[in-house]
Amino acid sequence: xxxxxQALALAVSLAVVAASPGQVWSQAAGGDFFTVQQARGAPTxxxxxxxxxxxxxxxxxxxxGRVKYLAGIEGDSFSEGTLLVALDDSELLAKRNSxxxxxxxxxxxLRAAGIKYDRELWSxxxxxxxxxxxxxxxxxQMFTQPMESFSGTRHRGVERRADLYSSGIQINQARNSVMAxxxxxxxxxxxLRDARSLAPFDGVIMKKYIxxxxxxxxxxPLLVFADVEYLQVSVDVPARLRPGLSEGMMLQAQxxxxxQVVPVRVAQIFPMADAQxxxxxxxxxxPQGVSAPGMYTKVLVPDFTAPARNYPVIxxxxxxxxxxxxxxxxxxxxxxxxxRLIRVGENLDGGYTSVLSGLSEGERVLRSPGxxxxxxxxxxxxx
Numbered sequence: 093x094x095x096x097x098q099a100l101a102l103a104v105s106l107a108v109v110a111a112s113p114g115q116v117w118s119q120a121a122g123g124d125f126f127t128v129q130q131a132r133g134a135p136t137x138x139x140x141x142x143x144x145x146x147x148x149x150x151x152x153x154x155x156x157g158r159v160k161y162l163a164g165i166e167g168d169s170f171s172e173g174t175l176l177v178a179l180d181d182s183e184l185l186a187k188r189n190s191x192x193x194x195x196x197x198x199x200x201x202l203r204a205a206g207i208k209y210d211r212e213l214w215s216x217x218x219x220x221x222x223x224x225x226x227x228x229x230x231x232x233q234m235f236t237q238p239m240e241s242f243s244g245t246r247h248r249g250v251e252r253r254a255d256l257y258s259s260g261i262q263i264n265q266a267r268n269s270v271m272a273x274x275x276x277x278x279x280x281x282x283x284l285r286d287a288r289s290l291a292p293f294d295g296v297i298m299k300k301y302i303x304x305x306x307x308x309x310x311x312x313p314l315l316v317f318a319d320v321e322y323l324q325v326s327v328d329v330p331a332r333l334r335p336g337l338s339e340g341m342m343l344q345a346q347x348x349x350x351x352q353v354v355p356v357r358v359a360q361i362f363p364m365a366d367a368q369x370x371x372x373x374x375x376x377x378x379p380q381g382v383s384a385p386g387m388y389t390k391v392l393v394p395d396f397t398a399p400a401r402n403y404p405v406i407x408x409x410x411x412x413x414x415x416x417x418x419x420x421x422x423x424x425x426x427x428x429x430x431x432r433l434i435r436v437g438e439n440l441d442g443g444y445t446s447v448l449s450g451l452s453e454g455e456r457v458l459r460s461p462g463x464x465x466x467x468x469x470x471x472x473x474x475x
Contacts, residue, residue, distance in 0.1 A: 139330075153313075155287060158306070195274060202270055209260060299316040337393065342356070343358070345392070353439040358374060358377075376391055404447040405445070406457055418433075420451070
């Protein structure tokens, strides 16, 4: 456990030893002294998480077909809109040509139905005279047709309205045929678009599941594409620690490679906890270029439910390692250096480190020991 970073940064200060034999030794060693200060803050809990891309998508096949084009392999970068995968679309193109022919036929039927309607409107068939000699034709128009209408055996107006209605129905049917053909073309065009997978944003192929020539079925994954320029750490935070976090809050994280400590920002707090594990998923923004997707990272989350603790704080430059054992040069009562074994806590902002044990408040440590400083190991007073 550690403590709140902001409180620690405010607690550190520099103190130079007054004129004494120790000061003379310090100048000879090429350094100055730092008076150990106590920093008070909430303890922190180190929670493990995984580095993930800021954006990641899995492209899947939307229709059956054979893979005829694959843009690259894992690690290849592509800009937004670049063709990544293409399936064979020969059958779809044939269906589209057939639908275009059907559209042309439906359009011809529509024009023919319109001409027929105009003919019925301006030269109705029900009123046309039957063929024959001139006198019979004239006799039919002057006497036969009027007598049929007068006697009620035939109604020319009703017949004309029926012919016009029939012609109008043919126009509607032709229009529906045109609409159906166009809809069929649009559906085929949509499938043609599904046969081509484009990069949704600038990114990198993270994993591919196919090779050229593979036969795909709908739903099968093609490849994983991600934006790795910006990375995040995904951490499952225990529910008791959730109240101590807020979006935009700055914390510290320790990378798995090199034990580098970097600042992270709370980017997203999921609104619902896991019902079985009783954890809340939290995403933290990482600085650019410090890690890679899939790496392990520990994030130091404040635990405000635990009692506050005090820890000494010293400059990181004061720590020297003998093998894996950390120590600092403490000014002794005789003004000589004593190499003190300590237990190191966490790295803080501004080049400071917390000490879990081995030092007490008010003791003086050499800020930057020179190469000529030498002393045996000592233990903290009373330890």
